[in-house]
Amino acid sequence: xxxxxxxxxxxxxxxxxxxxxxxxxxxxxxxxxxxxxxxxxxxxxxxxxxxxxxxxxxxxxxxxxxxxxxxxxxxxxxxxxxxxxxxxxxxxxxxxxxxxxxxxxxxxxxxxxxxxxxxxxxxxxxxxxxxxxxxxxxxxxxxxxxxxxxxxxxxxxxxxxxxxxxxxxxxxxxxxxxxxxxxxxxxxxxxxxxxxxxxxxxxxxxxxxxxxxxxxxxxxxxxxxxxxxxxxxxxxxxxxxxxxxxxxxxxxxxxxxxxxxxxxxxxxxxxxxxxxxxxxxxxxxxxxxxxxxxxxxxxxxxxxxxxxxxxxxxxxxxxxxxxxxxxxxxxxxxxxxxxxxxxxxxxxxxxxxxxxxxxxxxxxxxxxxxxxxxxxxxxxxxxxxxxxxxxxxxxxxxxxxxxxxxxxxxxxxxxxxxxxxxxxxxxxxxxxxxxxxxxxxxxxxxxxxxxxxxxxxxxxxxxxxxxxxxxxxxxxxxxxxxxxxxxxxxxxxxxxxxxxxxxxxxxxxxxxxxxxxxxxxxxxxxxxxxxxxxxxxxxxxxxxxxxxxxxxxxxxxxxxxxxxxxxxxxxxxxxxxxxxxxxxxxxxxxxxxxxxxxxxxxxxxxxxxxxxxxxxxxxxxxxxxxxxxxxxxxxxxxxxxxxxxxxxxxxxxxxxxxxxxxxxxxxxxxxxxxxxxxxxxxxxxxxxxxxxxxxxxxxxxxxxxxxxxxxxxxxxxxxxxxxxxxxxxxxxxxxxxxxxxxxxxxxxxxxxxxxxxxxxxxxxxxxxxxxxxxxxxxxxxxxxxxxxxxxxxxxxxxxxxxxxxxxxx
Amino acid sequence: xxxxxxxxxxxxxxxxxxxxxxxxxxxxxxxxxxxxxxxxxxxxxxxxxxxxxxxxxxxxxxxxxxxxxxxxxxxxxxxxxxxxxxxxxxxxxxxxxxxxxxxxxxx
Numbered sequence: 001x002x003x004x005x006x007x008x009x010x011x012x013x014x015x016x017x018x019x020x021x022x023x024x025x026x027x028x029x030x031x032x033x034x035x036x037x038x039x040x041x042x043x044x045x046x047x048x049x050x051x052x053x054x055x056x057x058x059x060x061x062x063x064x065x066x067x068x069x070x071x072x073x074x075x076x077x078x079x080x081x082x083x084x085x086x087x088x089x090x091x092x093x094x095x096x097x098x099x100x101x102x103x104x105x106x107x108x109x110x111x112x113x114x115x116x117x118x119x120x121x122x123x124x125x126x127x128x129x130x131x132x133x134x135x136x137x138x139x140x141x142x143x144x145x146x147x148x149x150x151x152x153x154x155x156x157x158x159x160x161x162x163x164x165x166x167x168x169x170x171x172x173x174x175x176x177x178x179x180x181x182x183x184x185x186x187x188x189x190x191x192x193x194x195x196x197x198x199x200x201x202x203x204x205x206x207x208x209x210x211x212x213x214x215x216x217x218x219x220x221x222x223x224x225x226x227x228x229x230x231x232x233x234x235x236x237x238x239x240x241x242x243x244x245x246x247x248x249x250x251x252x253x254x255x256x257x258x259x260x261x262x263x264x265x266x267x268x269x270x271x272x273x274x275x276x277x278x279x280x281x282x283x284x285x286x287x288x289x290x291x292x293x294x295x296x297x298x299x300x301x302x303x304x305x306x307x308x309x310x311x312x313x314x315x316x317x318x319x320x321x322x323x324x325x326x327x328x329x330x331x332x333x334x335x336x337x338x339x340x341x342x343x344x345x346x347x348x349x350x351x352x353x354x355x356x357x358x359x360x361x362x363x364x365x366x367x368x369x370x371x372x373x374x375x376x377x378x379x380x381x382x383x384x385x386x387x388x389x390x391x392x393x394x395x396x397x398x399x400x401x402x403x404x405x406x407x408x409x410x411x412x413x414x415x416x417x418x419x420x421x422x423x424x425x426x427x428x429x430x431x432x433x434x435x436x437x438x439x440x441x442x443x444x445x446x447x448x449x450x451x452x453x454x455x456x457x458x459x460x461x462x463x464x465x466x467x468x469x470x471x472x473x474x475x476x477x478x479x480x481x482x483x484x485x486x487x488x489x490x491x492x493x494x495x496x497x498x499x500x501x502x503x504x505x506x507x508x509x510x511x512x513x514x515x516x517x518x519x520x521x522x523x524x525x526x527x528x529x530x531x532x533x534x535x536x537x538x539x540x541x542x543x544x545x546x547x548x549x550x551x552x553x554x555x556x557x558x559x560x561x562x563x564x565x566x567x568x569x570x571x572x573x574x575x576x577x578x579x580x581x582x583x584x585x586x587x588x589x590x591x592x593x594x595x596x597x598x599x600x601x602x603x604x605x606x607x608x609x610x611x612x613x614x615x616x617x618x619x620x621x622x623x624x625x626x627x628x629x630x631x632x633x634x635x636x637x638x639x640x641x642x643x644x645x646x647x648x649x650x651x652x653x654x655x656x657x658x659x660x661x662x663x664x665x666x667x668x669x670x671x672x673x674x675x676x677x678x679x680x681x682x683x684x685x686x687x688x689x690x691x692x693x694x695x696x697x698x699x700x701x702x703x704x705x706x707x708x709x710x711x712x713x714x715x716x717x718x719x720x721x722x723x724x725x726x727x728x729x730x731x732x733x734x735x736x737x738x739x740x741x742x743x744x745x746x747x748x749x750x751x752x753x754x755x756x757x758x759x760x761x762x763x764x765x766x767x768x769x770x771x772x773x774x775x776x777x778x779x780x781x782x783x784x785x786x787x788x789x790x791x792x793x794x795x796x797x798x799x800x801x802x803x804x805x806x807x808x809x
Numbered sequence: 810x811x812x813x814x815x816x817x818x819x820x821x822x823x824x825x826x827x828x829x830x831x832x833x834x835x836x837x838x839x840x841x842x843x844x845x846x847x848x849x850x851x852x853x854x855x856x857x858x859x860x861x862x863x864x865x866x867x868x869x870x871x872x873x874x875x876x877x878x879x880x881x882x883x884x885x886x887x888x889x890x891x892x893x894x895x896x897x898x899x900x901x902x903x904x905x906x907x908x909x910x911x912x913x914x915x916x
Contacts, residue, residue: 020810023883024840024852027814030881031850032842034816071883081814081881091880095865098813098879102858226878233818233847233875715862 022050023079030081034091046071046081056083056626057533058523059097060516061704063150063391064088064221065525066097067626070517072536077101077517086626088201088529094222096704099713103515104537106712108500110512111541121510126542126552126589132509134556136463136492141564142170143462145447149176149469150393150400153521154530155601156547157399159574160467161411163550164441166429167557167564167573171416171441172461174407176469177393177400178444179476182792183358184389185401187367190294190302190791191375192673194413194612194665195401198646199350199386200527200629204228206384207350209341211241213370214265214356214798216762218249219701221354221390229253241338243268243330244356245696245798246726246770247763256334259765262694262799264328266362267680269369271324271335272342274316276376281343283378287675290661291375294674300790302364303667307677315677327680342377348384349374354392355698359797363789365678372675381648381661391526392705398524398531402614403605407447408440412608416440428607432568443793445786448475451491452484465494467513467546472502473706473776476795477749477786482506496546501708502776513546514539515709520598522622528614528629528643532622535593547601548592555587576600612665613654683799684787687767691747691801693731694768697784698798700761703774711776723775724757725804728766732758735806742807745771747800750782753807769804773797811861813853814881820873821847829873838864847875858884 026046046054052071059066067086071079080101084091093100113129114121124132137144146160152175164173188195204210204227217225231238232253242254243265251257260268276282293312294304307315321332341347351374357366371387379385391397404411414421422436442450442461448471453459475481485491485506495507498515518539522532539545551574558565558572565573576584576597584595599619609616615631617640622628628642633653635641645651647663655662663673687694702720703710710716725743727735737743739758744751754771764770771780785800817833819826826847833839833851838860842850855861869877 020812023812024854027812027852027881027883028840028842028850031814031816031852032845034814034878034880035842035845035848035850077884079881079883082879084880092878093880095879098882099858101882101884226876229876230818713858715858718859719862719866
């Protein structure tokens with residue numbers, strides 16, 4: 001079995017002058033190598049830095065999946081370099097990645113379990129902590145829920161999923177990713193019958209046109225944007241089109257900025273599709289061979305019902321350029337221009353999106369419409385030609401979507417409500433027949449609503465264990481969905497984290513976790529790339545791996561005789577064995593790193609990945625690579641090969657010879673994708689006389705998610721210390737607001753006072769304001785809406801109605 | 810001590826580029842490497858990470874710098890420890906700086 005951890009040393013020691021000189025020389029060598037695009041030179045430069053050990057790791061932050069080289073000495077991370085050998089970032093890092101090594105060294109790291117006693121969090125032992133949790137489980141196993149995120153490593157998510165669905169058998173597990181990319185999942189499933197993008201980041205270099213659909217790539221996925229910008233700066237011919245509700249850094253580098261009114265992207269997509277049909281400019285051969293047509297039923301469902309091509313054409317007829325302009329504000333000529341791009345078969349068009357399309361009460365609808373525009377025009381299945389969603393968390397794909405930590409999914413795309421799927425998973429996990437419950441657990445919004453509702457009023461979740469996320473800050477309408485816990489009676493909140501957060505402040509039990517390279521891990525990024533890293537330094541104090549925490553609890557419950565923690569032969573649910581067949585005592589922290597538990601769990605998980613042609617290679621293959629994009633298939637020569645583009649002959653090993661393009665998971669079982677008609681509909685809440693502005697929330701370059709990590713890095717915190725409300729200058733004039741004035745925002749759910757930023761980095765269109773959500777002292781999600789897409793159950797953080805008032809000094 | 814390896818992509822306009830190079834060369838914290846076309850390797854050495862970030866931001870805004878990539882960061886202070894961090898309360902109470910500088914001068 002692979003090195004468990006390469007035995008990191010305790011943190012000690014001083015930095016010699018020599019090392020500083022070496023550091024400087026290494027920095028120059030790395031910069032020269034990057035300027036020359038010579039990765040080998042970078043590796044050579046790093047290896048010459050005396051006393052520093054280097055190893056790879058994916059960045060801890062967003063879903064881009066950049067690789068960094070981590071330099072450690074005397075038990076600490078002392079240097080970070082962009083990994084020149086990594087395809088994703090080719091030696092580059094963004095402002096956050098550049099500081100990723102510092103996130104572990106905040107002064108307020110959590111280092112011991114803390115239990116709330118008489119209102120105060122007091123230190124306790126791990127042994128007591130496990131007993132406290134076990135008591136809560138035993139008291140109400142059906143009301144015990146797990147809430148994680150796409151920051152779980154693959155092994156962590158796998159263990160949490162098996163614990164909830166195979167152990168507790170209540171299916172109450174869901175991730176923060178529900179708030180992040182659930183609509184992308186349903187969009188892919190409804191269109192292709194299988195989740196995740198067919199394309200990959202290579203499209204950034206291969207496309208002629210890159211369309212950002214409500215996607216501020218420059219700030220949210222900066223290294224990917226750098227790849228596009230780099231092409232432009234080198235004189236390459238690539239056009240960037242920014243369809244957005246707010247002018248951003250992305251707009252600044254775009255060839256065209258096309259602002260649209262919030263929520264009207266559906267009209268824009270339908271307008272393009274309408275023109276393609278009206279002008280006979282769609283790809284008739286591609287459509288005839290590879291597409292079916294589909295529409296919604298009432299009530300809506302994931303797969304809707306079939307419609308004919310003529311019905312599809314008729315449904316689109318109202319979306320003339322003039323009507324789309326009336327709805328969206330995008331000029332009719334610009335709609336014609338967009339349609340003309342898609343009508344050109346010679347152009348290669350790559351679409352990118354993230355939260356703008358996903359955090360949308362019509363999220364599934366707009367996702368399917370963008371896929372539909374690509375399919376209709378035949379811009380699919382070639383390098384540079386296809387739609388690619390991006391994720392906001394490092395393993396939203398690898399852990400949530402592939403391991404299946406959503407409330408209705410099992411690993412490998414298996415579904416809890418399908419009996420054959422349950423039976424197959426029970427067999428894999430050696431569970432007694434019928435162990436896995438057939439009813440999906442609560443999705444995120446429902447889970448937290450059930451937690452903050454008293455039991456006698458139907459609130460059937462009594463305990464939630466949160467790992468790797470910060471729901472008090474990130475849930476929408478957070479007073480209702482989080483802070484109302486206080487008045488809901490016997491509710492118990494457990495939080496595993498690395499730093500104090502707004503969530504830990506409300507917790508009844510806080511567990512200290514290991515962070516990033518303090519543990520072994522694997523992530524799966526936005527382009528289907530599975531990445532691996534080893535522990536390189538030790539966690540502080542008594543902080544421990546999240547994976548261990550779950551296994552240790554399961555063992556405690558097993559020892560108490562809980563049947564759910566036994567397989568059908570009465571053995572422990574997480575019984576693992578090394579290559580010699582000896583049992584790995586994964587529940588024993590003192591021996592946890594005697595073996596590579598990550599590897600053992602990954603190999604247990606790997607057979608699941610073949611169920612939907614998302615094949616992963618053996619663990620060792622990832623040790624020796626900077627990640628591989630699935631399906632990873634072994635060739636006749638024994639080598640494991642990744643797949644860059646799916647569903648296209650010659651590019652995807654699962655496409656049959658002679659098929660050209662084959663959607664081999666088609667929901668209609670005929671190898672065709674589904675082109676959907678979905679109408680524009682008004683959002684559930686719109687500005688009115690009482691709340692006249694649209695509020696959009698999102699990210700900034702310098703802070704990641706709720707800033708629980710980046711907020712500990714001085715440089716990032718100083719660069720972006722506090723949230724603000726970004727306004728259009730004319731709106732500011734009308735309200736008498738100047739830069740820096742305090743402005744009160746009020747929605748139907750809450751209020752917040754923020755400093756105004758006018759004429760700054762971004763500029764919303766008139767009638768719109770933008771507030772970032774990173775600031776724990778300015779909880780903008782007290783104002784946001786908890787209405788969701790009816791199919792994906794993902795809420796809309798991009799649109800709700802607010803009133804603004806200048807607060808006089 | 811914070812040591813960063815940067816790659817600056819400079820403007821195509823020769824006059825603008827040369828003015829930019831002159832200003833970069835005069836900056837005490839910067840060491841310039843050999844240019845590769847428009848791409849200039851640079852090492853930035855500062856007393857702490859905050860100063861490093863300020864200079865990096867100013868470089869991004871400097872006329873003649875079209876783009877800046879960070880490729881290496883050495884994190885150690887002079888004593889070999891990662892820079893001390895303020896606690897979370899400090900983070901929350903930091904005075905608002907609602908207009909991140911658009912300055913055109915290097916600190």
